[in-house]
Amino acid sequence: MKGFSRTNSLITAALFLAVSVTWGTTWMVMKIALTSFTPVLATGLRFLLASPVLIGLARAGGHPLLFPVGKRRFQCCLALFYFSLPFSLMIYAEETVSSGIASLLFAVMPVAVLSVSWLLTRQGVSRLQLIGTLIVMMALGTIIIRESGTTEIQSWKGVAAILLAVVCHAIMYVLCKKHCGGISVLTSNALPCLGAAFILLIFGLIRTPVDLTHVDTRAIAAVIYLGVVAGILGIMAYFLLQKRVSPFRASMVYFIFPLIALSLDDMLNGQAISPLSALMVAPFLAGIFLVLRPSPVSASR
Template sequence: MNLLLYGLVVLLWGTTWIGIKLQLGSVDPAVSVAYRYILAALCLFIWVRARRLPMRFRPSEHLRFAAVGLLMYSTNYVLFYYCSKYLVSGLVSIIFCLSVAFNIVNGRIFLKRPVSVEVILAALAGVVGLSMIFGREVMSTSHARDVVLGVLLGLGATLLFSFGNIMSSKNQAVGLPVVQGTAWSMGYGALFTTLGCLAIGANFSVEWSPRYLAGLFYLAVFGSAIAFVAYLTLLGRIGPDRAAYATVAFPLVSLTLSTIFEHYTWSPLAVLGVLLVLAANAFVLGGKHLRRALRRRPAGTAVNQEELA
């Protein structure tokens, strides 16, 4: 189940960059974020209603949902959308990968989770690998001011995302359900973003082009409603540090799509970076269990699936 959830998150979030690019245009990025999470919350509320899941929670629990909504479905995505206006997608992906490090530190501070040297080294290896993959694209950026502004926006968004991870972990630790909690949190996130847009006088226009609407639909349904339920479920099962490693893996999906649709040219350094990310990814997910299984068996004996589970 962990591998299934992990693969789903990597696949869906790896393709959301296309949707975000489709939405960057005549509509204010913050307004696009509001539209995205209004639709995503609506999809989840319909799903919850169809399954007749309980939706009544105490005011203190709604405050928890609202905190996650503000951190994970509002402010951080507004910052990321604006960040994407200044930086190439590869650099944005690299910045988002720092959520692994943020989650490790924040998990230690707020959840008292132990930090293993293996996870830290693997996370660093993943970030180094992605830097190798996108290094040429990053170095080609010529506007230094835009780069600095974009990096600051991306770092702020990633830090907020990490705080949202920690808050979601706390919510699951006290027994709050993932699906209903995500529905309420997305609803609150959409509300906060809408109020923020009204406060700054943003124009709530809609671009009725197939390009914009297709991106909005994909981001709301697949990139948000489905992907976040899978991610938060995974987060509750394996912890924020290991779950966040999906943010290191999903840029590989984005790079594959760039190769197909944007004619990305591979370099030897990029190939080495991909191999480094995959190796570090496999080590974080299964290294400890693999070594434990190998120690229990005589040399030369195969490891079966039950021992790896």
């Protein structure tokens, strides 16, 4: 039994590390993809690589590709508002925002989900969650103001794009809890991912034809990484992690991946945030912790 428990713990730790590293490195890789592709094309190619594997895994696992009758319109909404729009906005933002700051902006997702849940479902918000939300907003606001006009944040358009992507994901996440009950994660991702690939590639190629003679091999490798590692392994690792631990423990990745992204940006690109911004990261993560922390009422149920 001890050996089984130890193996189980090691598998959980490996999944947690895999998700953290995947989410933490994705932001820099998106930056590299932009050297040869537009945000729309890079995202479309990313999904084109990921979708066949996700479809194959769904079929192999006996999961249906289509949502139940009556929920298929929502499946189309996932292709547009969970995949196409937010992921394009995220990589578009990195044209003017550093990968480290982009990851930090995206880490406000728990606050966005909490806010959307309260607005759409009137889910209760504890006092500690409200305090955590205020701390996150103040810390993030300080970072944005301090880094604006530097190489970290060259334009507010990038900040707005990331935050809009966060809002889109938060809304779709809350709606998924309502409409996707009992639907597997593979069914929820496979066809919407493929649909997003076609939408983005058609739109992207019409707007900006690709000149293959000027495509950098590093950018191609970056798109492959985004499709295979982030698009497949990242999704599956997080799904398996959620099955093994509580939602609160799984959400601990939100404390790790921004630190990885910020460290990589500093070490590889020489882009370090200011001392004041670095100081604000601590209360920012503390606020995220308070938002994610289960309330005594929900924990006792």
